[in-house]
Amino acid sequence: MKPNEPSRTALMIARQRTAHQLLDHGSILDDPFALKILHEDEKDILQFANAHPLASIGRLFTAARSRIAEDALSGAVERGIRQIVILGAGLDTFALRNPHGALEIRIYEVDYPATQAWKRERLAEAQIAVPPWLIFVPVDFERDNVGEKLVAAGFQQNAPAFFTWLGVVPYLTQDAVGRTLDYVASIQNSEVVFDYMEPPQAFSEEMRELVTKRTEELEKMDERWASRFESAGMRAFLRSHGFSTIEDIGFQEIASRFGSVVQGLASGQAGLHVVHAGTGRIIP
Numbered sequence: 001m002k003p004n005e006p007s008r009t010a011l012m013i014a015r016q017r018t019a020h021q022l023l024d025h026g027s028i029l030d031d032p033f034a035l036k037i038l039h040e041d042e043k044d045i046l047q048f049a050n051a052h053p054l055a056s057i058g059r060l061f062t063a064a065r066s067r068i069a070e071d072a073l074s075g076a077v078e079r080g081i082r083q084i085v086i087l088g089a090g091l092d093t094f095a096l097r098n099p100h101g102a103l104e105i106r107i108y109e110v111d112y113p114a115t116q117a118w119k120r121e122r123l124a125e126a127q128i129a130v131p132p133w134l135i136f137v138p139v140d141f142e143r144d145n146v147g148e149k150l151v152a153a154g155f156q157q158n159a160p161a162f163f164t165w166l167g168v169v170p171y172l173t174q175d176a177v178g179r180t181l182d183y184v185a186s187i188q189n190s191e192v193v194f195d196y197m198e199p200p201q202a203f204s205e206e207m208r209e210l211v212t213k214r215t216e217e218l219e220k221m222d223e224r225w226a227s228r229f230e231s232a233g234m235r236a237f238l239r240s241h242g243f244s245t246i247e248d249i250g251f252q253e254i255a256s257r258f259g260s261v262v263q264g265l266a267s268g269q270a271g272l273h274v275v276h277a278g279t280g281r282i283i284p
């Protein structure tokens with residue numbers, strides 16, 4: 001990440017989410033705020049969505065990981081969890097769409113300070129009011145103690161919490177991922193949904209070319225992929241950081257569950273996974 005500059009990848013993911021509304025009618029993730037917070041022309045978003053024949057795969061994965069996270073989150077709320085933490089929130093709009101507003105839920109959005117400041121500007125420009133349950137917590141996962149920052153913002157460490165961490169783990173060092181997972185696991189009966197990336201060999205040939213191109217683009221933006229895990233390695237990593245229940249959903253399953261509604265979905269295998277992990281028994 002460039003110091004004092006908002007994340008460029010947060011902007012790209014917000015464009016993917018908006019393209020999903022425009023091209024796929026939000027069939028996986030219905031997000032009425034996606035275009036509003038982005039404040040870009042529909043034609044530019046469509047151009048972005050069609051810039052590469054394999055972009056549809058990224059659009060599918062972006063929408064699906066949010067769907068999986070938000071469904072798991074609803075289950076956690078039904079079980080009584082009232083604290084939600086969105087790690088590396090970018091332009092995520094869950095807090096604006098929160099269907100559990102009547103339940104005295106608190107939503108903590110944790111993000112790189114410059115990205116968070118940019119999001120707040122975007123909200124103000126779009127005249128979207130910050131809902132009363134949303135608390136912003138600026139944090140750099142590489143340098144800060146996420147627990148200390150959350151507690152300073154009012155987070156209750158002795159009450160369970162649900163964490164989402166979408167599109168962030170690949171950009172962090174393994175140390176920062178491990179430290180953050182340690183903190184999540186230190187909260188009794190906590191749960192987390194996040195995604196991770198496998199090494200390039202797990203991608204089909206045409207996808208590998210795209211991964212190489214993206215790696216070069218990210219390098220220029222100062223936002224590089226810093227950690228990759230194989231699925232067995234991720235399972236062991238999670239266990240060593242205190243997680244006892246682990247559901248790992250691979251790309252093939254994601255494509256078969258959600259792919260039919262994505263317009264012109266390209267074929268290809270991606271080494272991308274979504275994990276739902278917990279420290280207690282998660283009742284699906």
Ligand SMILES: C[S@@+](CC[C@H](N)C(=O)[O-])C[C@H]1O[C@@H](n2cnc3c(N)ncnc32)[C@H](O)[C@@H]1O
Pocket residue numbers: 001006007009010013014087088089090091092110111112113115139140141142165166167168171172
């Ligand atoms: C690809 S974006 C995903 C944003 C969001 N979760 C979404 O799905 O729209 C990556 C996010 O991770 C955040 N991020 C990356 N490195 C970070 C760091 N060291 N500390 C805090 N946040 C970081 C960026 O600010 C950005 O919001």
